Amino acid sequence: MTDDYKFQITDDDPISLYNYAKQCQDAGDTDDALIFYNKSITADSTCPHGWYGMSYIYFQQGAYDIAFKKSCQGVKEADYSKYHDPIHFELGQIMLDSASKLAEKINIVSYNNSVFKELEQKGNCKIYCKDFKQDEISSFLGFGPDYNQDFHNIVYNSALPDSEYRILHELIHLKFKIENHKKGIKLPYTFSNKAYQLFYYKNIVTYQNKYKKFSPTDLNKRMSNDFTQLYALLITNIIDLFIEKEIYYKIPELRPLQVLSTIAENKRIEKRTLGFENHMPTEIFHKIMIINHLEFLNLKELYGMNQITDIPITSELIKKAEELYQICKEAMYSSNFCTQIATTMNIVADKLELKYLLE
Structure with a gap:
């Protein structure tokens, strides 16, 4: 990150992120969350639908609402080129709503993802995960053009129907990594950690x-309640599957469950x-993974089993x-x-006979 790469907090106060x-x-x-917004970046004419604006968010402690209100406003004020449609204001509002509900009044501690890879690509929708760490400063979340910056970055095209889920999904990642980190549970960037499952189920x-x-x-x-967030997490994970x-x-x-821990050498x-039989169609395989993910929530009550592999197909x-x-x-x-x-x-509760949810 260079000093001449300017970010804007207010119209008259441009300053670099670092x-x-x-x-x-x-x-x-340590009592604020800092939002950095670069209004100078416009839609990229090399992209079929264009990118709209960019935000970088640095969290120290608390004050999520402040950061996301500024982020929302920044998105709404973003310029766009004459080659593309106007910005979708809904994106900023979704981000604001999700953040204020999911992360209200929680304390933030530095957490390093230590991961860098392209996680998913669908058309012009790319999601990257990379830590930005200089002198113990970490940035967790950003969204904007695919410039491969050093922070946890969501890159999406606003024309895609799942953009709101992408934002919410990443916010939930952040929320639970922080919550577990505070409790001393060290989690990788996965859903397969045993302690995480126990916390989730409990x-x-x-x-x-x-x-x-x-x-x-x-x-x-x-x-803003942890338990409700878990259901949101469940839905977003299911959505990811398909x-x-x-x-x-x-x-x-x-992978959301420990049952998938055995991975072949070729990944x-x-x-x-x-x-499963090797000839089982891939589509059926993934649909069964969805149902297994859900059935895990009531596994002991329904089956008296501890492993998803024990569920008869x-x-x-x-x-x-x-x-x-x-x-x-x-x-x-x-x-x-x-x-x-x-x-x-x-x-879902009805179909899976999760009676304890409905009693």
Whole structure:
């Protein structure tokens, strides 16, 4: 990051990301979240649909709302070239809403992803994960053009229907890595850590003791609650499974359950690890992974088993997976995020006979 690469906090106060973050750290200012927005970047005419603006967010402690309100405003004010359609203002609002609900009043500690790879590509939608670490300064999240900057970066094209899920998905990553880091649980950039699963399962069960059934209103009110976030995490993970059906072959680190821990040397998941026949169609394989992911939540109650591999792969299970696959696909294109999560989770609970959620 060079000193002449300018970022803007206010219209009259341009300053570099690194220098400003370093100044705040040296001054011991740990009570704010800093947002850096570069208004000088316009849509890229080399991209079919163009990119709109760029934001970098550096978290020290608390104050998520401040950062994301500024980010939202920055997105709305971003310039765009004459070659492309105007910016989608909804993107900034979604980011603001998601952040304020998911990360309200939590303390932030420095956490290094120590990962750099292209995680997924779909058309012009790319997601990168790389740590920006200089003198113990770390940046976790950004969104903007694919300039391969050194921070946790979401790069997306606003014309894609899943952009809001991409933003929410990354916010949830950040939330849970931080929460577990505070508790002394060191997590890689995966969903396969055993301690993470236990934390995940424990809170899901605790949630049902406090709230009896989902409703869109309740979900909106309780999005800052850890337990509700876990359900949002569940839905976003399911969505990931079918956005790219080959995701497990490309990115084994993103496997949601320990059952996928046996990975072949060539990074392709061996279907035999799950007890599947080698000739099983890939599409069915992924649909079963969806249903297995969900059934894990009530595994002990339903089956008295501790491993997903113990679940018998029956025609009924495949049918259930087909139904859920369609439900989740429809949820992805919903315009009302909270309503769809509430509705979907009730349907999922019914289909999986998760009675403790509905009693």
